[in-house]
Amino acid sequence: MARIRIHGRRAVLPVAGGTLAVGLGGLYLTGLLLTGGQVAEGTTVRGIDIGGMSPAKAQAELDRRLGPAFAAPIALKIGDRTEKADAAALGLTLDTAATVKNAGSGGSGPVAVLGRLFTSSERAVEPVVRMDENKARTALDGIGAAxxxxxxxxxxxxxxxxxxxxxxxxxxxxxxxxxxxxxxxxxxxxxxxxxxxxxxxxxxxxxxxxAETARAMKEFAEPAMSGPVTLTLAGRRIPITPAVLDGHLEMKAEGNRLVPVLDAKGLLADPAVARPLAQAVPSARDARLGVDTAGRVQVVSEARTGAQVTAKALGDAVRPLLTGTGAGRTGAVATEAVRPRITGESAAQLGIREQLSSFTVNFPAAPYRITNIGRAAELIDGSVVLPGEQWSFNRTVGERTKESGFVDGIMINDGQYTKSPGGGVSAVATTMFNAMFFAGVKPIEFGAHSFYIERYPEGREATVAWGTLDLRWLNDSGHAIYVQAESDDTSVTIRLFGTKKYEIEATQGPRTQIKEPGKRTGTLPKCEVQTPLEGFDVTVGRIFRQDGREVKRENFTTHYTPRDEVTCTPADAPAPAPASPAAPKGTPAA
Known part of the structure; x- marks a missing residue:
């Protein structure tokens, strides 16, 4: 009996009298027995031998050996950046089942089976990969955006x-x-x-x-910051350091070039420049008006013509110095004359003939009130408002700081009394509001206190807060208005003088929408004791008359929140539970 070796296996084929007993049919049956359903011998996938394995075993082997590599994050290079993304997130998967199927057994027909018996050639099969294009596109969109x-x-x-x-x-x-x-x-x-x-x-x-960035640095930016530039004015030297210049200097793109831009207006307003310029040249001064013993407005000091440096003149002087060296960084700045608005001659033409209104507010004496009210009245006194101009409390009085002569006082904040610089100046604002009210001029901006203060007229009072609330009125009388303001330890009075256009009569309605106050507890030292008062709405009005005949009337409605009762406890004492919700946030000041 002859023996034939088939791919490492032995098949015993009987031979009798030189004739193959089983013939080709026997070989075919033997091949089916030995290789049927298995991956052909010599089959590899990426160097992994799966020959002779069943499809299930071959797939398991590929999953074990190739799976981790194909599941690893994929590095993506986008320009200079490298990102990593999961293969699955990109819609990419390894299909080992299809890979094994592609490797196949080579078929079950006689030719395929007999071929596998008598061949030993190696066969490399590539893995089958799948891509979900919709998922891949979506992932790329996200990666692209990121x-x-x-x-x-x-x-x-x-x-x-x-x-x-x-x-x-x-x-x-x-x-x-x-x-x-x-x-x-x-x-x-x-x-x-x-x-x-x-x-x-x-x-x-x-x-x-x-290249353009380097040019701009070399030709302008570095020379500009190389040291101070110096202006000469009226015999004075005014240096402007790089630290001051840098806040008003920039380089902007024009086409494909960088060009320097100097904010001359901002530089002129910078205190480091504005102060020495003001000291070098006299400013214009209006004629000073006052009220004589007969109640007539007259000139008490003459006007003065002044000079000023304009933003254009400052820019024209500074720009060429920025790229200079040595003496080339010093230059003169031009001025122009400024005439006063009001002169002794023009004062007679202002139409300030009589008193339009006068109003006084009394207040309890307190050192902070005396100081703050007196300082505000001092700054307001002597104001002249020309026809069509607006008068502003905040612009006239300025920010209420210690440097401006104000001290800490009591004001209203968050619905209760608290301490803050300038507390008490609302007495002056209320006085001005009523002087404006009875002079018949037009209010532009005003606001009442959050809760009612008994010493002020209901609905005819005003408060101010720097940066958030102003008291402004428009002089629509047709003539100039002169403001006289004065105060003592317990009162402040404001009088407006001009040419009377209307006789004003005030009206006041009843309190409505009354709401009872609650109780609150605060903590010392900032807490201030507060007595309770109801909240309410009130409408006041003014009737305009000319020659005894009513020509118009207008109303103002004010809403006051309740003034809660506030008691104060030491900082280390436990605060009791509130008896009622906190009052709505109000506007400073008392």
Missing amino acids: TEQKVRDGQVSFEKGRAKAVEPVTGVRLAENRDQALADLRAAYLRADAAPVVLPVQQTQPKIGA
């Missing part, structure tokens, strides 16, 4: 007295056509190596490149 690099022009900035170059950046984004990116992803995934996939991108070049 990695997009916006184009940025080269820039020059000025900070802390130094010039700094900001390098340009080329804009980079994924190419809008995703087909090539999908093909590159699929090919890279099939390779299953660690090399980044270089995705196609679109680039946008900056208009201001590195």
Whole structure:
């Protein structure tokens, strides 16, 4: 009996009298017995031998050996950036079942079976990979948005007295056509190596490149910050340091160039420049008016013509000095004459003939009130408001700071009394509101206290807060208005003088929408004891008469919140539970 070796196996084939007993049919049956349903011997996938394995075992072997590599994150190179993304998130998967099927057993026909018996050639099969294109496109959209690099022009900035170059950046984004990116992803995934996939991108070049940025630094920015520039004015030298200049200097793009821009108006307003300029040249001064013993407004001091440096003149003087060296960084600045608004001659033409109104507010004596009310009245006294101009409390009095002569006092904040600089000046605001009210001029901006204060007229009172609430009125009388303000330890009085247009009669309605106060507890030292008072609405009005005939009337409605009862406890004492909700936030000051 002859023996035939078939791919490492032995098949015993009986031979009698030189004739093959089983013939080809026997060989076929033997091949089926030995290789049927198995992967052909010599079959490999990426060097992994799956020959002779059943499909299930071959798939398990590929999952074990290839699965981790194909599941690893894929490195993506987008311009200069490298990102990693999960293969599954990109819609990429390894199909080991299809890979084994492709490897196959080679078929079950006689030719295929007999061929496997008598051949031993090696066969390498590529893995089968799948791509969900919709999922891949969605993932690429997200990656593109997250990695997009916006184009940025080269820039020059000025900070802390130094010039700094900001390098340009080329804009980079994924190419809008995703087909090539999908093909590159699929090919890279099939390779299953660690090399980044270089995705196609679109680039946008900056208009201001590195060369232009360097030129701007060398030719302007660095010389500008190399030292102070010095202005000469009326025999004085006024240095302007780089630390002052940098806040008013920038370089802007014009086409593909950077050009210097000086904010001359801002530089002129900078205290480091404004103060020495003001000291070098006299400002214009209006004629000073006053009220004589007969109640007539007259000139008490003459006007003075002044001079000023305009923003244009300052810019024209400073710009050429910025790139100079040595003596070339010093230059003169021009001035122009400024005439006063009111002169002794023009005062007679202002139409200030009589008293339009007078109003007095009394207040309890307290050192902070005497100081703050007196200082505000001092700043207001002598104001002249020409026809069509607006008078502003905040502009006239300024911020209530210690440097301006104000002290800490009591004001209303968050629905209760508290301490703050300038507390008490609302007595002056209320006095002015009523003087304006009875003079018949037009209110522009005003606001009442959050809760009612008994010493003020209901609905005819005003408060002010720097930066948030002003008291403003328009002189629509047709003639100039002169303001006289004076105070003592317990009262403040404001009188307005001009040419009377109307006789004003005040009206007042009943309290409505009455609401009872609650109780609250505060903590010392900021807490101030507060007595309770109901909240309510009230409407007041004024009737305008000419020659005894009513020509118009207008109403003002004010809403007052309840004034809660407030008791104060030491800072280390436990605060009791509130008896009622806190009052709505109010507007300073008392």
